[in-house]
Amino acid sequence: MKIFLTGASGLLGSAFAQAASQRSHEVLGITGSYSAPLEGLSVQKSVDLSDLAAVEANVLETFPDAIVNCAALSTPYQCERSPELSKRINVDLPEKLALLAKHLFARFIHVSTDQVFDGKNPPYRVDDPVSPTSLYGSHKAESEERSLKFAAEFASIVRIPLLSGNSPRGNRSVHEQLLGSLSEGKRPALFVDEFRQPCSTENIATALVELCERNDFRGILHWAGKERLSRFQIGEQLLDHFGLPCSLIEKAQLSGNPRFSQRPPDLTLEMNPLAGQLKTQPAAFKEHLDSLIIPNPCRDWYHSF
Numbered sequence: 001m002k003i004f005l006t007g008a009s010g011l012l013g014s015a016f017a018q019a020a021s022q023r024s025h026e027v028l029g030i031t032g033s034y035s036a037p038l039e040g041l042s043v044q045k046s047v048d049l050s051d052l053a054a055v056e057a058n059v060l061e062t063f064p065d066a067i068v069n070c071a072a073l074s075t076p077y078q079c080e081r082s083p084e085l086s087k088r089i090n091v092d093l094p095e096k097l098a099l100l101a102k103h104l105f106a107r108f109i110h111v112s113t114d115q116v117f118d119g120k121n122p123p124y125r126v127d128d129p130v131s132p133t134s135l136y137g138s139h140k141a142e143s144e145e146r147s148l149k150f151a152a153e154f155a156s157i158v159r160i161p162l163l164s165g166n167s168p169r170g171n172r173s174v175h176e177q178l179l180g181s182l183s184e185g186k187r188p189a190l191f192v193d194e195f196r197q198p199c200s201t202e203n204i205a206t207a208l209v210e211l212c213e214r215n216d217f218r219g220i221l222h223w224a225g226k227e228r229l230s231r232f233q234i235g236e237q238l239l240d241h242f243g244l245p246c247s248l249i250e251k252a253q254l255s256g257n258p259r260f261s262q263r264p265p266d267l268t269l270e271m272n273p274l275a276g277q278l279k280t281q282p283a284a285f286k287e288h289l290d291s292l293i294i295p296n297p298c299r300d301w302y303h304s305f
């Protein structure tokens, strides 16, 4: 299968490229500013995805069987700082890709987020009404609506949780950010009452490849890790895995803290209708800790600790 992949240099996109190439798919990967060679791509090309005419030209030139959209302005902070760019990349781009998928009769896999919910009424089912608390969440919710509107018969829109894995830049995933803060001499305060279902990029990437190969799961879908963990528990497991003392982090309370009133407290996702239907199985956080590497920017600090 020929796959047009956006966000190939991102945390999830880079894992998807590797998973798809292991299944012998041909992946054309689009990057933005990242220029080092990436594994798993048959072609690697830098394209400004805010230029929708360039997106169209590249998709039509590739004529793919599937379009997988892992590109995003992927943090609430980035979106608040650049709202117009967020609209362009997080809403207009998926709409354009949905239209192109429909035009080509191609599968369209669009990655969304648990942050379309406010975290006050978990667990969330695929048909629960969205309730975003950030511009990031609102734009992702709008992207879901547009993808369904323009390519309902071709699109799988997969909401995913907090990701764990190794990113090409070494600064995107949960362990990379934790070690990054520690190496700068900070003592991160992690919430004991903010819950997520962390999932490895390898696990999600394998599930997304399966979805490219199948046509029977369309519409909004949920995929996440097997367990619900607090931010503090995630931090504890990571420190333990890397042989670092738990005293490096401290406990914090989300509830009653006005500074963080917009943060969703519990984004647990219910995984039906995908649960039990894919060869890929949801995994526990501990199961993939061995695949995590110390990111380059933290190596000196870690080895001198």
Ligand SMILES: NC(=O)c1ccc[n+]([C@@H]2O[C@H](COP(=O)([O-])OP(=O)(O)OC[C@H]3O[C@@H](n4cnc5c(N)ncnc54)[C@H](OP(=O)(O)O)[C@@H]3O)[C@@H](O)[C@H]2O)c1
Residues within 6 Å of the ligand: 006, 007, 008, 009, 010, 011, 012, 013, 030, 031, 032, 033, 034, 035, 047, 048, 049, 050, 069, 070, 071, 072, 073, 074, 089, 111, 112, 113, 114, 140, 160, 161, 162, 163, 164, 167, 172
């Ligand atoms: N990370 C998480 O914990 C998490 C949780 C839930 C949902 N998600 C969703 O999962 C998907 C993937 O997230 P991620 O964490 O892998 O994102 P990421 O690591 O921040 O990667 C974003 C990707 O988008 C590309 N990109 C952004 N703007 C671009 C532009 N103007 N032109 C070309 N490329 C551009 C970046 O390219 P360059 O870096 O080369 O510029 C990069 O490849 C997103 O839809 C996100 O909303 C992520």
